[in-house]
Amino acid sequence: MVVLGSAQPDSAPPAAFPETQATVAARARMVREQIAARGVKDPRVLEAMGRVPRHEFLPPGRRFQAYEDGPVSIGEGQTMSQPYVVAFMSAALELKPADQVLEIGTGSGYQAAVLAELASQVFTIETVEALAWRAETDLKRLGYGRVKVRVGDGYQGWPEAAPFDAVIVTCAPEQVPEALVKQLKVGGRMIIPVGPQNGAQKLLLLRKHKAGLETKVVMPVRFVPMVKGG
Ligand code: SAH
Secondary structure, three states: OOOOOOOOOOOOOOOOOOOOHHHHHHHHHHHHHHHHHHOOOOHHHHHHHHHOOHHHHOOHHHHHHOOOOOOEEEEOOEEEOOHHHHHHHHHHOOOOOOOEEEEEOOOOOHHHHHHHHHOOEEEEEEOOHHHHHHHHHHHHHOOOOOOEEEEOOHHHOOHHHOOEEEEEEOOEOOOOOHHHHHOEEEEEEEEEEEOOOOOOEEEEEEEEEOOEEEEEEEEEEOOOEOOOOO
16 A cells, blocks of 8 residues: 555665666776776676676765775775775685685675675675664665675674685784684685784685695785674
C-alpha cells in the first residue's frame, strides 16, 4: 500500500547513484591509466576493477572523487584506498574463483566487493560499527550480499570461518597478527601493511608453506593504523 505523504523509514536503503556514461568512462580510464599502465596485468583483476561501481561506496558528497588517483575520505576518519593499491593488493593474492578470503578493515566495503568478484566467499571485519553497517547495506544493495560483514577486532580474525586461502589487511598493525597467520591455509597468501602509525610502513606479501612463512617486502605504503582492542 502506498501512503501518500509518508516519510521514508530510516531503514530504507539509500537510493543508487545512477551509473552514467561519465562513470563508466571514468572507470575504464582509471583501469587503463592508473592500474594497467602501472603494471597490474591480471585480466580478472582488471575486469573486476572495471565492473565494481566505486562511486557507490562513497558518501554522496565524495562521489565526485571516486575515480581520482588517490585515497578518498569515507568519514569516521577513515579512507578508501587508492584504486591502484586496491588492484595491486587484489592481484597479489592470486585469487581463484573457489577461494575463501578474509579482509580486515571493511571501511566502505569497496575492496570487499572487488574481492567478491574474484573469489567465492569473502569475510570482512570492521571495528567501527557505523562503517560496518553502511558497508553491509551498500554491499547488499549492489548485489554483493554474499560478503559477510562483522563488527569486531581484526586482531582475532574470524576463527569459525577459517582457514582462508587468502587474507588481506587494509589497516596497518605494527606486527603481523598471529591469529591471522594461524587462520591461513598452507599454500595461502596474505597481503598486509606493517609499521608504525606515522612512520615508514611496508607492504608485505606472506605465503604459508608447510615449513614456515615466506615473507616478501613489496613496497612502501601508508595506511590508517590497525587499532588495538577495536
Ligand atoms: N578496505 C577499505 C579501506 C579501509 S581503511 C575500503 O575498501 O574502503 C581501514 C579500515 O580498517 C578502517 O575502516 C578502520 O576502521 C579499520 N580498522 C582499523 N583497525 C581495525 C581492527 N583492529 N579491526 C578491524 N578493522 C580495523
